[in-house]
Amino acid sequence: MTAIDLAAAGTGQAAPKEPLRRQRRLSVERIAQWAFLAPAVIYIGLFFGYPIVKNVVMSFQDYTTKTFFTGEAPWVGFANYVSVIKNSLFSTTLINTGLFTVGSIVGQFVIGMALALFFKRRFPLSGVLRSLLLLPWLLPLIASSAVWKWILDQDSGILNQALLFLHVTPAAIPWLSSPNVALISVILVNIWLGIPFNATILYGGLQGIPEEQYEAAALDGATGWKAFRYVTWPNLRPVVSVVLVLGVVYTLKVLDIILGLTGGGPANATQTLATNSYQQSFVVFSFGTGAAISNILIVISLVFTVVYLRLNRRAIDE
Amino acid sequence: MKQTKTRQLPYTVLGIVFLAIMLFPVYWMVNTSLQSGPAAVNATLIPLHPTFVAYQQAISEQLGNMGTSLAVAVGTVIFTLLVATPAAYALAKFRLRWVGLVMLALLISQMIPGIVIANALYTAYNDLGLLNSIPGLILADATTSIPFAILILRAFMESIPPSLVEAARVDGAGHWRAFWSIVVPVSRNSIITAGLFSFLFAWSDFVFAVTLTTSATVRPVTLGIYTYLTANIQSWAPVMATAALASIPAIIFLVFAQRYIAAGALGGAVK
Numbered sequence: 054m055t056a057i058d059l060a061a062a063g064t065g066q067a068a069p070k071e072p073l074r075r076q077r078r079l080s081v082e083r084i085a086q087w088a089f090l091a092p093a094v095i096y097i098g099l100f101f102g103y104p105i106v107k108n109v110v111m112s113f114q115d116y117t118t119k120t121f122f123t124g125e126a127p128w129v130g131f132a133n134y135v136s137v138i139k140n141s142l143f144s145t146t147l148i149n150t151g152l153f154t155v156g157s158i159v160g161q162f163v164i165g166m167a168l169a170l171f172f173k174r175r176f177p178l179s180g181v182l183r184s185l186l187l188l189p190w191l192l193p194l195i196a197s198s199a200v201w202k203w204i205l206d207q208d209s210g211i212l213n214q215a216l217l218f219l220h221v222t223p224a225a226i227p228w229l230s231s232p233n234v235a236l237i238s239v240i241l242v243n244i245w246l247g248i249p250f251n252a253t254i255l256y257g258g259l260q261g262i263p264e265e266q267y268e269a270a271a272l273d274g275a276t277g278w279k280a281f282r283y284v285t286w287p288n289l290r291p292v293v294s295v296v297l298v299l300g301v302v303y304t305l306k307v308l309d310i311i312l313g314l315t316g317g318g319p320a321n322a323t324q325t326l327a328t329n330s331y332q333q334s335f336v337v338f339s340f341g342t343g344a345a346i347s348n349i350l351i352v353i354s355l356v357f358t359v360v361y362l363r364l365n366r367r368a369i370d371e
Numbered sequence: 372m373k374q375t376k377t378r379q380l381p382y383t384v385l386g387i388v389f390l391a392i393m394l395f396p397v398y399w400m401v402n403t404s405l406q407s408g409p410a411a412v413n414a415t416l417i418p419l420h421p422t423f424v425a426y427q428q429a430i431s432e433q434l435g436n437m438g439t440s441l442a443v444a445v446g447t448v449i450f451t452l453l454v455a456t457p458a459a460y461a462l463a464k465f466r467l468r469w470v471g472l473v474m475l476a477l478l479i480s481q482m483i484p485g486i487v488i489a490n491a492l493y494t495a496y497n498d499l500g501l502l503n504s505i506p507g508l509i510l511a512d513a514t515t516s517i518p519f520a521i522l523i524l525r526a527f528m529e530s531i532p533p534s535l536v537e538a539a540r541v542d543g544a545g546h547w548r549a550f551w552s553i554v555v556p557v558s559r560n561s562i563i564t565a566g567l568f569s570f571l572f573a574w575s576d577f578v579f580a581v582t583l584t585t586s587a588t589v590r591p592v593t594l595g596i597y598t599y600l601t602a603n604i605q606s607w608a609p610v611m612a613t614a615a616l617a618s619i620p621a622i623i624f625l626v627f628a629q630r631y632i633a634a635g636a637l638g639g640a641v642k
Contacts, residue, residue, distance in 0.1 A: 085546050086465045093458030093521060094473065100514050101480045104491035111491070121497060168389065176382035182390050184629050187636060188397060191621035193575035195593045196614035199600055200400045203607045211399060211414070248393065250636070257637045306484035309577040309593075313600050327486055334490050335582050347487045358482040362475070 105351070111344035118338045126341070133345040142321060142329065146346075150325040150353075153240055153311075154304045160244035161300060162293075165251025170281070172252070173259050183256065190249035198313025201242045205229050205314075232322035235315050239323050243310055251296055258292030259285070291364070298361040305354055326350040397618070404429075404612035414607075425608035426616070433613050436595040439505065440574055443591060444620075446509040447573035448566045451516040456562060459524030460554055464536070477518045485578035488514055493582055503589045511579040516569035523568075523635060527561035528554065564631040567624050574620050592617050 112133050114126040137143055172183045189197065204210050205228035213225040228238040262285065270276075270284045286293075308327050311317060317324040317332060324332075326346055334343025405418035407425045462470055492511055493502070501507030531554065539549040555562070580591040596617060599610045624632055 083467075086461060086467055089457040089461035089465070089546070089550070090467065090473065092454045093517065096454055096513070096517060097473075097476055097480060100488065100492075100510065101476070101483060103495070104488040105483065107491035107495070108487055111494075116494075121494075171382075171386070171389070174379075174382060176379040176386065178383050179386060182386045184625065184633060185390055186393060187632065188394060188621065188625055190636070191571060191625055191632070192397070192618050193577070193593055193596075193614075193621070195575070195577045195596050195600075196400075196617045197396065199596050199610055199614045200396045202600060203403065203611065204396060204399060206607075245393070245396070253633075253636045302482045306486065308484075308486055312577075312581070313597060316601065327484055330486050330490070331582070334486075334493070340490065340494065344490055347484065347490055350484055351487055354482050354484065355479075358479055361482075362478060 108344045108348055108351075111340055112348050114341050116340040116344070120340070129341065133341045137342055137345050137349070142324065145321055146324050146326050146329045149236060149323060150305065150327075152236060153243070153307075153323075153325055154301055156237075156240040157243040157247060157304050158297060158300045160240065161247030161251045162297065164244065164248050165296075166255050168248065168252040169255035169259055170285075172256055183252075186252060187249045189246055190253075194246070194309035195313050197246060198242070198310050201245075202229065202314050205238055205242075229315050230319055232320045235319055235322045239311055239314055242314060243304065243307065246310065247300065247304075251300070254292060254296050255289070258289045261292075262288045294364045295361070298357055298364060301357050302354055302361065305350065305357075326353075400611045400614050400618070403607055404615045405608075407606070407608045425606075425612040428609040429612035429616060432609070433592055433595045433616065436590050436592040437616065439589055440591040440593070440617075442505050443508045443512060443576075444570045444573040446505060447512045447516055448569045450509055451513050451520050451569040452562060452566055454513070455517050455520035455565065456524055456555065456558070457550065459521045460528050460550055462521065463525045463528035464531075464533070477521055480514070480518045483514075485514070486582075489578055489582035492579075496583055501583075503584050503586050505589060507583055508576070508579055508589070508591070509573070511583055512573040512576050513569075515572040515576070516565075519572070520565035520569060523565050524558060524561050527558055531557055560631065561634070563628070564635040567628055567631050568635045571621060571624065574617075 111126075113128055113130060114120075115129045115132075116126045120126045168186070172179055204212050207213060207225050207227045207230055210228070212228065213222075216222045217225065227234060229235050266284050266288070267280055270280050275283050306327050307325070308331060311323050311325060311328050312331070315323045317328045327350060330343045330346040330350060332343075333346060334340050337343075402416070402418055403414050404425050405421040405423070406414050407422050458473075461467065462473060488511065496502045496507050501510070535557065536549050536553055539553050540546075544552065575593065576591065577593045577597065580594040581597060584590055584594065592613065596610070596613055599613065604610060
């Protein structure tokens with residue numbers, strides 16, 4: 054709303070010499086135009102602006118279930134942050150978040166890229182197969198988590214049954230119940246989820262590379278791996294950056310998969326910043342601590358967002 | 372011609388193998404859901420004796436939750452399109468100040484983790500009485516769909532030739548008339564894309580379901596699945612049946628609206 058007022062006021066001041074009627078019509082025009090944007094701006098303010106500010110405020114308060122009854126949330130300064138960082142769990146969640154993100158991104162990207170290159174050669178049914186590949190990406194994450202929890206079940210899951218049948222492993226692997234294996238399992242499931250997205254975007258990028266460049270490179274003797282190295286990769290760089298940065302930002306906030314598969318366990322082996330923030334706020338009901346953790350998560354996300362925006366701008370400029 | 376086809380056959384076979392591996396979990400979900408022994412622990416590789424017992428149980432336990440999810444998803448689609456379509460048009464076509472700032476806010480908003488929003492909304496919703504309510508979930512779920520929809524729609528609307536709208540404007544139509552009678556019909560395809568994805572986002576939402584509902588009165592089906600997962604699972608068949616039922620919208624959209632889904636998959640990330 055203030056934006057509309059400001060815009061109207063701005064035009065009024067900027068053109069004092071204009072005839073009054075034209076001036077009024079201009080500001081009416083401006084208001085009409087801003088009316089298109091106003092609902093979205095108000096919504097963004099209420100559902101993004103407010104939560105971010107509220108989170109920062111809460112992180113400096115002792116905000117618990119008691120607050121809902123008494124309305125009191127005493128200021129505690131940086132006490133929430135100190136207690137979060139001093140907690141031995143913090144380094145665990147930070148390392149887990151890093152491993153989960155890097156592992157997921159590397160796996161998704163490499164396999165996604167391989168599939169994108171594979172589908173670039175058009176062959177019978179390639180279009181149908183490529184679009185069906187999107188399915189894992191479209192399913193509700195919690196439904197996928199349920200299926201994977203069943204597949205990875207230690208005693209009767211199909212994966213262990215198959216591995217035992219083929220004598221790949223002498224004993225059933227505790228995919229989700231061993232602290233040593235659980236994080237790897239969760240990463241593998243997240244890779245599976247991310248492959249369609251990576252493959253689709255990279256495939257789109259590959260389509261944008263002019264065929265003449267490959268023909269010219271082939272004349273110079275660059276085929277196969279060399280063509281990828283000298284033609285595909287340089288052309289694909291902007292798309293690759295966007296895919297990687299978006300992948301990092303999306304992976305940092307993953308909650309469904311981890312809560313569905315392991316609930317952050319066993320023994321916090323799969324606890325990340327996002328799940329820990331959830332746990333603090335909605336299991337322990339210590340909203341101040343939860344807010345402090347999620348603010349740390351926001352800062353990390355924002356670093357990557359800035360990288361993304363700079364890449365995006367460069368991509369637009371080019 | 373025939374020769375190239377036979378030469379390409381190995382690729383088709385390989386492609387089918389890749390797809391089979393990627394879609395195996397989906398197959399396994401359906402396969403398990405059709406088998407219902409007393410324990411259903413040892414599922415066979417194919418449903419030799421398919422039964423819908425698990426679906427009966429899933430429906431009897433989750434029908435209400437699916438209704439909630441449907442109401443939330445449809446509400447989110449309507450709300451998202453009402454807010455996002457005019458905004459996308461303004462961002463694409465009007466020369467307004469702060470357009471850059473709004474675009475920046477939209478890009479950043481896509482990066483904000485849902486748990487951050489949920490954390491703050493919980494306390495606000497508690498005061499406003501929006502916890503455990505369908506409007507509360509719709510408003511929260513729109514945090515995913517509105518930025519996405521605006522970016523998708525704006526990308527398309529930028530390509531609408533100005534002459535199209537100007538012709539109507541010269542005939543005396545106001546901005547809203549021109550918007551409704553020209554821009555919306557022309558943008559039909561991208562509006563469908565935005566709507567389908569808004570539906571899927573809201574239908575699949577878990578973060579807001581698990582944080583902004585505290586009772587069984589308003590419980591989306593995603594939370595129904597999660598409740599199964601947190602308990603000690605005796606039989607996987609009803610869980611898989613529920614997961615399969617929850618996957619129906621995604622499957623329907625992919626099969627019958629593949630064009631729109633593919634457009635959204637590409638447009639959402641690059642633009």
